[in-house]
Amino acid sequence: MYLVAHIDQAICSETACRLCTQYCPEANTILYDNAAKTAFVAVDRCKGCEICVGICDDLAKHHAIKMIMITDLKSTFELSKEGFRPDKWDGNHP
């Protein structure tokens, strides 16, 4: 089992910093829903480096991102299954 980044959307949607989307080394891994104003993670692409956690805690000071065991996630968003379709995002991200 392994850790993946998980974003608390209640905290994230209060801000509009988008820093984690810019500092993640993986492409299209932390996605941003413009309608719901929140970032969320495509877990199939997350390599668990924790850079986003440092960015959210130290640079943005929002403390919205935690590392979490993949098995502890109730539901997951996987880019390889869903594809990159912002028009289909309804604001309910895992």
Place this chain on the structure above:
Amino acid sequence: MSVKNISITPGWEKYMTKEYLDLVERGPYGKQKKVSEMGSFKEVLEEHPMCAGCAMTLFIRLTMVGLPNPEHTVLIGTAGCGRLALTQTSIPFIYGNYGDTNAVASGLKRGLEVRFKDQAKDVVVMAGDGGLADIGFSAVMHSWFRKERFTTIMLDNEVYGNTGGQESGMTERGALLKMAPKGKMFEKMDMIGLAQTSGVAYIARLTPTNPTRVASVVRKAVLIAREVGPTFIQAYTSCNIEYAIPTPKVLDDARDIEAKRYGFMEIISDEAKAYLDSIDTAKKAKK
């Protein structure tokens, strides 16, 4: 190598992969995407096998956002870590032999200028410090002396990360590495100074601590290389494996090195500055 080449022949959409469809429909082609829009458009970089938390990957990802016209760009690389991600982009990539990246780029750029007279094509060399400063050194220097119009980007991780940690010309003096157990005995090569001496039109040295700055520096370098002359970017992209940096600390290390010795530096020739200004004026006039 144009939007037309990337778009799908009508009727063949159902045979294309999801990733490709996304790229054509929601990719960055035809419009200059900003760093602040990352996460809400499909990037030209796909999944890749580079290590978790690699600063070089972050730099490459930001570079791809900074490219002014990804559909009219050709990348050239060589053996090293960078090519693992560069080959996973939807931009044509030429795998140069070790040492000849800038020679290949010179010929390619000249050929493209003859073949496509009314469409500017960008050639970008992206290779490691070993590929450019050690093994490719002579081709790099001569392409600058000849004022070849393309961009050279050095992914300076200060080590041969791909082959087990040998010292490179760009390693800091005294650095202890697996294959340099006594510490490096010589100074880090001054590539910026060499670039200045060779008359490179735009030189920049930076770390990936500021995403917007990385994209804007790349954009400037590629635009200047179109019309004015050679451009050079030296980017600190730490190797968290060989330098044993825990991945959550990769950006702290980059900030630390930036503050201590790397800094952000930009050297721009008068001609290049005038060219950039003319682009800005033309853009404003359009609005």
